[in-house]
Amino acid sequence: MTKFDGWKRAFGVLLLCAAAAIASPAKTTLTTLVSFDGTNGANPEFMSLVQGTDGNFYGTTRGGGANGVGTVFKITPTGTLTTLYSFCSQASCADGEEPYAGLVQATNGIFYGTTYYGGANGLGTVFKITAGGTLTTLHSFCSQTNCADGDNPNAGLVQATDGSLYGTTLGGGGVNDSGTVFKITPNGTLTTLHSFCSQGGSCNDGAYPAAVLVQGTDGHFYGTTAQGGSVGLGSVFKITARGKLTTLHSFNGSDGDFPATALVQATNGNFYGTTGGGGATSYGTVFKMTPPGTLTTLYSFCVQTHCTDGANPNAGLAQATNGNFYGTTYDGGANNDGTVFKISAGGSLTTLYSFAGTDGSNPDGGLLQATNGKFYGTANLGGANADGTVFSVAVGLGPFVVTRPTSGKVGAKVIILGTSLTGATGVTFNGTVAKFKVMGKSEITTTVPSGATTGTVEVTTPKGTLKSNVVFRVTK
Numbered sequence: 517m518t519k520f521d522g523w524k525r526a527f528g529v530l531l532l533c534a535a536a537a538i539a540s541p542a543k544t545t546l547t548t549l550v551s552f553d554g555t556n557g558a559n560p561e562f563m564s565l566v567q568g569t570d571g572n573f574y575g576t577t578r579g580g581g582a583n584g585v586g587t588v589f590k591i592t593p594t595g596t597l598t599t600l601y602s603f604c605s606q607a608s609c610a611d612g613e614e615p616y617a618g619l620v621q622a623t624n625g626i627f628y629g630t631t632y633y634g635g636a637n638g639l640g641t642v643f644k645i646t647a648g649g650t651l652t653t654l655h656s657f658c659s660q661t662n663c664a665d666g667d668n669p670n671a672g673l674v675q676a677t678d679g680s681l682y683g684t685t686l687g688g689g690g691v692n693d694s695g696t697v698f699k700i701t702p703n704g705t706l707t708t709l710h711s712f713c714s715q716g717g718s719c720n721d722g723a724y725p726a727a728v729l730v731q732g733t734d735g736h737f738y739g740t741t742a743q744g745g746s747v748g749l750g751s752v753f754k755i756t757a758r759g760k761l762t763t764l765h766s767f768n769g770s771d772g773d774f775p776a777t778a779l780v781q782a783t784n785g786n787f788y789g790t791t792g793g794g795g796a797t798s799y800g801t802v803f804k805m806t807p808p809g810t811l812t813t814l815y816s817f818c819v820q821t822h823c824t825d826g827a828n829p830n831a832g833l834a835q836a837t838n839g840n841f842y843g844t845t846y847d848g849g850a851n852n853d854g855t856v857f858k859i860s861a862g863g864s865l866t867t868l869y870s871f872a873g874t875d876g877s878n879p880d881g882g883l884l885q886a887t888n889g890k891f892y893g894t895a896n897l898g899g900a901n902a903d904g905t906v907f908s909v910a911v912g913l914g915p916f917v918v919t920r921p922t923s924g925k926v927g928a929k930v931i932i933l934g935t936s937l938t939g940a941t942g943v944t945f946n947g948t949v950a951k952f953k954v955m956g957k958s959e960i961t962t963t964v965p966s967g968a969t970t971g972t973v974e975v976t977t978p979k980g981t982l983k984s985n986v987v988f989r990v991t992k
């Protein structure tokens with residue numbers, strides 16, 4: 517089995533029977549914002565959108581664009597799309613090609629991402645790009661012997677509280693060729709923190725990490741590997757900023773297999789995620805895991821006739837402001853084109869929407885809850901031109917604010933994202949008043965005030981008070 521076979525097998529290579537359409541709940545409204553047509557991009561794959569400080573959304577497509585190998589794009593909340601960059605615009609695709617993952621906007625306002633192919637060695641890159649579309653390649657993978665620095669990054673990056681960016685590569689890392697965890701500074705200095713399958717020839721520490729990392733409230737990073745672990749079906753791991761890795765859970769099939777999606781740490785402190793396969797029906801699961809590693813399977817997909825509840829979730833979950841989790845499945849649903857679903861922390865699942873092809877199909881990117889309360893996502897295929905879509909989903913949730921970062925010391929700079937922030941008259945950190953500056957309708961800059969304690973950040977606007985979706989942790 518190659519490094520790609522196992523996790524791609526879990527990614528919905530199924531042929532399920534279609535069933536009669538199921539009415540979606542009255543409060544759920546899906547709107548197709550853009551149908552890609554090749555010229556403006558095609559096939560947004562394992563990619564979640566990110567909301568920029570300007571209120572627009574930014575993302576990538578694996579194909580299409582001027583050179584047919586992917587783009588970076590910007591899209592407004594109402595659906596106006598602008599192609600910011602087409603990859604392989606440089607000789608020998610030195611600027612990268614086929615970005616599989618989404619972007620992260622760092623505190624300096626610049627976006628960072630990865631490409632699966634291209635670069636100086638043809639095996640992927642880390643890049644940065646401005647909101648205006650100026651792209652700089654920061655690192656070309658496989659620049660070291662045996663690709664010790666990794667190759668083929670399938671996942672995006674996360675900016676940690678130390679200011680550096682952390683990520684994974686699906687392959688490389690030395691002779692075991694099973695992937696890496698790396699750190700890279702905003703200016704491009706890369707350090708390999710861990711090479712997988714390095715425990716005495718065994719892959720008990722996991723193999724082929726395909727998903728973006730998440731930094732937990734304890735400061736450590738948590739992630740998944742699509743294969744490896746004690747029985748070879750994938751794992752959940754924790755790794756410190758210095759590279760000490762601990763395997764927290766090894767999947768065994770009955771509790772899921774081939775996890776290739778990101779985790780989310782919920783407000784209760786536990787982590788939630790999905791597996792592309794395994795579970796009671798072999799069509800994937802939703803699971804909960806405590807920080808020490810106790811895993812509970814919350815839901816096994818395809819337990820309904822014709823998999824009308826969905827099958828093969830290829831993306832992670834987003835915890836919404838109402839406490840529930842929202843996600844997508846690549847297959848299943850009323851038309852076997854995938855679904856949007858809601859699941860409670862206790863495991864009660866509701867299918868909110870079944871794709872039908874013309875509105876998109878086979879979504880394998882995660883959902884983003886924007887500060888206007890709606891969810892935004894992408895479908896890999898379908899739409900008017902069968903090249904994929906960008907869509908929004910309204911479920912009746914109201915606006916809120918997001919802080920970047922979500923923790924910091926007194927005096928630390930904080931960016932607040934929101935909707936209709938113009939005219940804001942107050943900002944508080946768990947009740948402590950902060951000085952602030954309104955930068956525009958979607959951005960406020962502030963600092964953590966003296967005396968602040970861990971709690972909700974609130975912004976008073978002419979339209980009402982907006983609360984942060986997660987608590988802000990005041991650190992020492």
